[in-house]
Amino acid sequence: MHYDSHMDNFMFQFPTGIPYYHSDNLDLISTNCSTVNCPKDAVKYDRNCRCFYYKKHKLGNIVQLTIYNMGNGGGMGTGYAHPIHIHGTHFYVMKVGWPTYNASGFIDKMNPDMACPGDTTDCNLIGWADNSWNNGAVQGMNTKNPSRRDTITLPVGGYIVIRFRALNPGWWFAHCHLELHLMGGTGWAYKVGDDDQIYMPPDNFPKDCGVFILDKLPDLRLPGDGTIGSTTPQTTGGTTPQSTRSTTSGSPISLQLATIVCHFITCLLSIMLI
Numbered sequence: 001m002h003y004d005s006h007m008d009n010f011m012f013q014f015p016t017g018i019p020y021y022h023s024d025n026l027d028l029i030s031t032n033c034s035t036v037n038c039p040k041d042a043v044k045y046d047r048n049c050r051c052f053y054y055k056k057h058k059l060g061n062i063v064q065l066t067i068y069n070m071g072n073g074g075g076m077g078t079g080y081a082h083p084i085h086i087h088g089t090h091f092y093v094m095k096v097g098w099p100t101y102n103a104s105g106f107i108d109k110m111n112p113d114m115a116c117p118g119d120t121t122d123c124n125l126i127g128w129a130d131n132s133w134n135n136g137a138v139q140g141m142n143t144k145n146p147s148r149r150d151t152i153t154l155p156v157g158g159y160i161v162i163r164f165r166a167l168n169p170g171w172w173f174a175h176c177h178l179e180l181h182l183m184g185g186t187g188w189a190y191k192v193g194d195d196d197q198i199y200m201p202p203d204n205f206p207k208d209c210g211v212f213i214l215d216k217l218p219d220l221r222l223p224g225d226g227t228i229g230s231t232t233p234q235t236t237g238g239t240t241p242q243s244t245r246s247t248t249s250g251s252p253i254s255l256q257l258a259t260i261v262c263h264f265i266t267c268l269l270s271i272m273l274i
């Protein structure tokens with residue numbers, strides 16, 4: 001692991017072009033995360049870890065994300081709470097896992113639900129402490145009346161579990177809304193649907209530099225022959241969150257486990273080096 005803003009050991013880097021026009025070869029416009037040299041044992045800022053980090057979700061799936069904030073071991077003055085903001089969908093807050101705090105209000109212990117082997121700043125092998133929580137079966141989720149948000153604060157030394165149904169086809173961005181962290185790489189992109197399910201931008205939308213003038217509302221169209229598309233997603237239920245047991249047995253579900261960290265000093269470094 002390297003020391004900086006990251007998601008799953010990668011520092012998000014924006015593509016240089018628009019993914020809608022390059023879905024058949026994203027390497028033309030972005031750095032592929034499978035090709036970056038990102039040493040797990042780096043002990044300082046490493047810009048080689050920058051890449052276009054993204055997830056794929058099948059249209060209509062329920063997506064459950066667990067995001068852990070490694071912080072910096074919960075020491076006083078270290079680590080940040082991150083306001084995680086997701087574009088393209090609202091989501092349900094199924095659970096917030098908190099650290100424990102001392103009488104002065106500072107963190108004294110990371111949340112024990114996550115097992116972070118070794119040093120607390122090296123979570124390459126992170127997972128649930130209780131194996132029975134794997135595959136989405138997180139205990140303690142609010143499946144009755146969870147809050148519906150577009151942003152949720154991720155506490156230092158804790159985690160969040162969120163769910164959304166991937167009903168909005170396209171490319172979207174999710175990120176920490178502290179701009180310093182966003183620029184440092186605390187974010188990820190995600191693609192909902194296959195290319196033939198994703199509406200294309202209007203014909204006169206600039207693919208590179210240029211000016212876009214909206215003189216009429218554009219027709220919705222899918223890639224291919226330019227006709228107006230119909231992308232009514234084939235969902236398996238309503239938009240209300242379901243329990244893990246019901247989703248795993250009756251609906252497709254995507255599970256992702258992400259880790260996130262940002263250290264103040266290294267974030268500043270990343271800004272200066274950009």
Ligand SMILES: [Cu+2]
Pocket residue numbers: 080081082083176177178181182186262
């Ligand atoms: Cu942040």
